[in-house]
Amino acid sequence: MSVFTDYKKEIMEAAHNERIRLALSRAIASYRANTNSALKKFPHTVKMAEEVRGIKADAIGRMEELAGQAAEAIESNKGKAYIARTAGEALEIIDKLVGTDKLIVKGKSMTGEEIGLREHLEEEGNEVYETDLGEFIIQKLDSRPMHILSPAIHVPKEDVAQLFSRITGEELPADDIEKLVATARKLLREKYFQADIGLSGANVVAADTGTLFLIENEGNIRLATGAPPVHIALIGMEKLVPTLGDANKVAEVTWRYANYVVPSYVSLVSGPSKTGDIEKVTTYGAHGPREFHVIFMDDGRTELARHPVLQQALYCLRCGGCLYECPVYAVTAGHFGDKYFAGVGAVWAAMINHNVEKAASIAYTCLTCGRCKVRCPMAIDVPQMMVELRRLIAEGDSSV
Ligand code: SF4
Structure with a gap:
């Protein structure tokens, strides 16, 4: 057909x-x-959205330059940055970083979805857990996301209850959504601390400081990008804006139009975790990841920008x-x-x-x-x- x-x-x-x-x-x-x-x-959001449109218009016209600038900033923050021209190149970079037989916890990423990242890593012999509740439901249903923010938007609570009952072997009532959420929490909790690698995307990236903004409500992204020893982020180049101030504006407009007064969490990540608490000697790999890798992917975006x-x-x-x-x-x-x-x-x-x-x-x-x-x-x-x-x-x- x-x-x-x-x-x-x-x-x-x-x-x-x-x-x-x-x-x-x-x-x-x-x-x-x-x-x-x-x-x-917050009525100022409407005016701010106009400003953000100007920021995006400028940034879209010079994505490659901004990707270079962000990569430099990330490297100077002791992270590693990569520019992938194609989806194939991005997967190759990720394969080299991940290898096989790894346990991976993954935050929701539309760019990852675009290139079939989870499926690819599974084919390479890794165990991957989607940690966003909606994505977790989709993964367990062997379905695909149906909304960019709420991937399981098409799945009513009755189906979630049926699915989780099957996984746990316990009869879970559809009307007790709190219990369904608690079940997902219990199923995923230990994976964050067992994982070798945490994967994420980003909502927006400031090129001048190399800072990734991660907006969420569940707290899964904080855990997935904070608990494992390695954090890898795959980001479409269209997410880059020139400055930290610009990125703040993009983030606020994004969550307001995504129906939130304010999200529970906004994580700003610019490098691997570090401490200088013992004799002021900067040491990488404190409580958070020791390694931080960021891949900026073009894959047709600079062509589309023209x-x-x-x-x-x-x-x-x-x-x-x-x-x-x-x-x-x-x-x-x-x-x-x-x-x-x-x-x-x-x-x-x-x-x-x-x-x-x-x-x-x-x-x-x-x-x-x-x-x-x-x-x-x-x-x-x-x-x-x-x-x-x-x-x-x-x-x-x-x-x-
Ligand atoms: S997802 Fe938001 S920003 Fe994108 S086209 Fe729809 S309304 Fe506009």
């Missing part, structure tokens, strides 16, 4: 799946209420807001997408993954209604991008 036929079957089945609709209707109502109240409480319309996809902060406004996503979840979802997902499929059939399928499913653009803090013009993408695909343009 062709990619298109598979996609059509998948999306039609999803549209008739009552459980997806149930889970999404609950999530959408809660997202809208939370975001509206967060923006009401396209006057489609480059907007690189401005995306991955706040997920557009998905909650999209009428197609509301009934199909992440089936309306590929590695990323909806309009931005179509551009990613075309320009980064070069999966033209998938990109066309998503681009032609889009209704170009523009509701996403109204919610988007970066005012990404998805309808404009879809029209342009359809044109490029129809004309057989060599860039897609």
